[in-house]
């Protein structure tokens with residue numbers, strides 16, 4: 266039988282960056298570490314969401330949300346979104362290799378990728394039977410968000426969540442896919458693209474490895490097809506955010522969570538995102 270090196274599995278030597286194939290053991294370690302980080306940084310476990318499945322908002326509760334003013338509802342949503350983004354930041358920091366990227370690249374990846382990961386994670390909190398998403402402790406339909414006056418955005422978000430939820434990703438598949446969404450070497454203003462690409466490659470191998478093991482290789486294509494939709498959702502969201510900021514500059518400036526400036530402002534304050 267052939268020896269290890271003849272079989273093409275050179276020992277993974279982190280120094281030699283030229284021909285270093287990660288061994289399948291290394292890829293297993295990368296997957297396991299990402300899945301563990303995912304489990305530690307998702308606010309609700311699948312079984313908890315399953316138990317809450319039929320906890321939907323009453324007509325009165327929906328009415329209360331719908332009677333909020335535009336800026337009240339945006340503020341309310343902003344708090345929920347910031348909470349979700351904070352968990353994504355924690356997840357990113359635990360992806361093998363992410364912390365080794367320079368701080369500016371970590372921030373650039375989070376600035377452009379954290380909302381996309383929030384949207385992907387929303388699909389695990391979606392109930393395709395009654396088209397509701399888990400929000401504020403119960404499952405809500407699109408009508409609950411009426412006072413945001415962003416019907417097209419909310420409809421598109423629900424549509425995306427529904428389609429992704431229908432793929433029935435396992436937690437492991439979801440974990441590695443969200444790590445891939447973050448480790449995008451094409452993001453704007455990256456200082457060391459090759460470095461991001463190298464970290465990404467191990468995660469790409471991890472996803473293919475997991476899908477192969479689950480006998481679901483066809484999912485890879487379907488997942489990659491969803492990435493441009495994610496991008497367009499975030500672009501639509503940024504459009505709405507600009508519109509909202511024009512109407513309610515004070516709200517955005519004073520009441521939106523501090524994370525706002527880092528993720529959407531120009532001056533990137535490194536503190537909140539990368540400390541604690």
Ligand SMILES: CCS(=O)(=O)c1ccc(CNC(=O)N2CC3(CCCC3)c3nc(-c4c(OC)ncnc4C4CC4)ccc32)cc1
Nearest residue numbers: 342343345346347349350398399400422502522524525528
């Ligand atoms: C990132 C921190 S920040 O820079 O300070 C910041 C930046 C932007 C905003 C304003 N956008 C906003 O609040 N949005 C947008 C969207 C709907 C379109 C895309 C995601 C969304 N979604 C939710 C949300 C959910 O948030 C966790 N969870 C379940 N469902 C939903 C709603 C059905 C969409 C809750 C708020 C929310 C607020 C704060």
